[in-house]
Amino acid sequence: MQSSKRRSQIPVHVLVFLAPAVLLYTLFMVVPLINSLRLSFFEIVNQNQQSFAGLQNYIKLFTDSNFAPFFWRALRNNFIFFAVHMLVQNPIGLLLAALLAEGGRVRDFFRTIIFMPTVLSVVIIGFVWQLILNPLWGVAESMLKAVGLGAWFGPWLGKPETALVTVALISVWQFVGIPMILFYAALIGIPDELTEAARVDGATAWDTFWRVKFPLILPTVGIVGILTFVGNFNAFDLIYTMKGANAGPDFSTDIMGTFFYRTFFGQQLQLGNPTMGATVAAMMFLIILAGVLIYMFLWARRIQTYEM
Amino acid sequence: MRKLFTIVSLLVVLSFVLTACGGGAAPTQAPAATQPPAATQPPAATEAPAATEPPAAGEKVTLTIESWRNDDLSIWTDKIIPAFEAKYPNIHVVFAPSAPAEYNGVLNTKLQGGTAGDLITCRPFDASLELFKQGYLTSLNDLPGIENFGDVAKSAWITDDNKDVFCVPMASVIHGFFYNKDIFDKYGLQEPTTREEFMNVLKTLKDKGETPLVMGTADQWESATMGFQNIGPNYWKGEEGRQALIKGTAKFTDEPYVKTWQDLADWAPYLPQGYEAEKYPDSQTLFTLGKGAIYPTGSWEISQFEKDSGFNLGIFKPYVANAGDQCYISDHTDIAMGMNAKTPHAEEAKTFLSWVASDEFAALYANALPGFFPLSNAKVTLDDPLANEFLSWRQECKSTIRNSYQILSRGEPNLENELWRVSAAVMNGSMTPEQAGQEVQTGLEKWYKPQ
DSSP states (O other): OHHHHHHHSOOHHHHHHHHHHHHHHIIIIIHHHHHHHHHTTEEEOSTTOEEEOTTHHHHHHHHOTTTHHHHHHHHHHHHHHHHHIIIIIHHHHHHHHHHHHTOOTTHHHHHHHHHHHHHSOHHHHHHHHHHHHOTTTOHHHHHHHHTTOGGGOOOGGGSTTTHHHHHHHHHHHHHTHHHHHHHHHHHHTSOHHHHHHHHHTTOOHHHIIIIIIHHHTHHHHHHHHHHHHHHHHTOOHHHHHHHTTTTSSTTTTOOHHHHHHHHHHEETTEEOOHHHHHHHHHHHHHHHHHHHHHIIIIIIHHHHHHHO | OHHHHHHHHHHHHHHHHHHHHHHHHOTTSOGGGGSOOOOOSOOGGGOSSOTTSOOOTTOOEEEEEEESOGGGHHHIIIIIHHHHHHHOTTEEEEEEEOOGGGHHHHHHHHHHHTOOOSEEEEOSTHHHHHHHHTTSBOOOTTOTTGGGBOHHHHGGGBOTTSOOBOSEEEEEEEEEEEEEHHHHHHTTOOOOOBHHHHHHHHHHHHHTTOOOBOOOOTTSHHIIIIIIHHHHHHHHTHHHHHHHHHHTSSOTTSHHHHHHHHHHHHHGGGSOTTGGGOOHHHHHHHHHTTOOSEEEEEGGGHHHHHHHOSSOEEEEOOOBSSTTOOOEEEEEEEEEEEEBTTOSOHHHHHHHHHHHTSHHHHHHHHHHSTTOEEOBSOOOOOOOHHHHHHHHHHHHSEEEOOTTTSSTTSSSSOHHHHHHHHHHHHHHTSSOHHHHHHHHHHHHHHHOTTO
16 A cells, blocks of 8 residues: 555656756757747837737748748758758768778778768868868869869859759768768677678678668668758758858858848848748748658658567 | 667657757847857956946946957057047947958847947948837937037938937948059059940950959859949949939839949959859958959958058049049948947946047047048048048049948848849859849839839
């Protein structure tokens, strides 16, 4: 009797351990997030007075010719930015991880070198790459010339057709270490018995990788994909550092983050509009939420049953 | 085990989403937060009494100046502020600039968050007018010294009904072209005065293997400010054209505007290789290294260029279409200073602003920053020959200001931003001059009734 009563009581120690994280998280993450969502339903009339506007801001975002084209362009650019990461960053990360997992003496050295850009400040990355690619004094042109490809060089960061992909590739260069480390950790976690058994059965290294190892790291593939998605749709700093809030040339590098910044904080003679900014932020939240839900219900579930 | 892993990883992902979104969306997480908070608080010694109370006599008060002129940091800290502090020993002034492109955003955020400095450097026209309307700047009508300024000088920092002045005008800048005299002498070239002469000079220089014209379009604003607004007034007849736009009797699709963009498009072949990715500091460096002959810009570059260039500098004014035409220059009221309405040191801030309105400041500022011309009625003698030459254009030509600054940038899409975008696109060859005119005009008509 005594013991069952104690069991039904609220476990105080659990609350005590949870409290610091929950409180801080609520205070600095959940409350601002909800407040920001709330702000997107208001408009500022005059003298900083907020008045409830219902869905007016959202209607404006999707129909007004000052917002809608910008929103769709930013969204499209953001998907291109994401596609470059999925097609370049993650396969290269997987390749590097597979090579590293094979072992070798210089493994630690390469692992550190490849991971290094990830811990550098984005300001440094932006600055260094702008210097490298600078058509006036950058080394990129002379390096291409040295191997006879000088004609291929162009002011990539300045042309509307190439600027976005160039910035995306710089971001790939910076963050390729993260998928690499995640894949690497998953690969070295695979028991040797499985690969040995495959080898005894006569499988080549290629077959072993694709038929034994890769299916086993599928959960990590999903995690990397969703982390890339979330990271890319929140991206802002690299483009802001390299191309400014106007995301030039001709808005060709404008993604959701820079669009949000311009709307919220203003730019040069354009004044900031907090409520419309909050609306853009709410859309970013919804897009990311949708992506995560798709991942949870389609990918993660499938993998779980597959494993069992 | 696997199941646990999946659950944990899902939690990780979810927390990532929340963290990331919270960060992006929360108005409290403004980028300004990464900057050191402005020192609106008195220094440690005076911190004990409530910050809002005026400090007792003898105590030192610190005033912080918000500004976008980070190029002038050393001039303020070495010349201007010491001159003021020598006169008013119990006021300590700190000049705390942010990057020009970020200034407006950072300042608005700081003002909203209550962390802005005591003195605010004012952008001309609407950006500052809006700050005044929102109550972030105080009216300075009764400031001793404000009577030293004429109506034109105050026009950029006054309410539409001309009742309240809210910033003390400090300086204007004049647009023009710098050139490398050594290169011009080498090929026996003269300063061009007409469009034809200018294009001939560019062609000659290109044939000789020089880079004729230094300018990049990566930052976008150079194309608009140093290209479009520099040569344009000669086509649209300065104030006449600017007022016509405001009245609605002229359009951006009219000949003068299309012609101006056509000129920018014609400049493109003479720009450095890869100018599409060339930024403003790249251009400055290229020119001061002597690797380019002509640099379209404005008087604000004088002090930097005189310090950095190892050759003889010359300037010429924006070319006119035909010899003998009346010339117009963009003489832009650019900088003023106002007071943060919420400053705890209003008395001291006013003392500083009165000093900014004085003849002493005008002379000090104009000579410390050659190329920034005082707006007060004070008779100031300039020591710098280039600055004097710029100033002499005011006698020969008619002055005007950038046409996007007064009234016309009040709506969406923002005219100034549009001019940046299309001017850069025209120079990049991704838009024709006619398209540029059409896009800007369509944008303006959308919200501006007189058009």
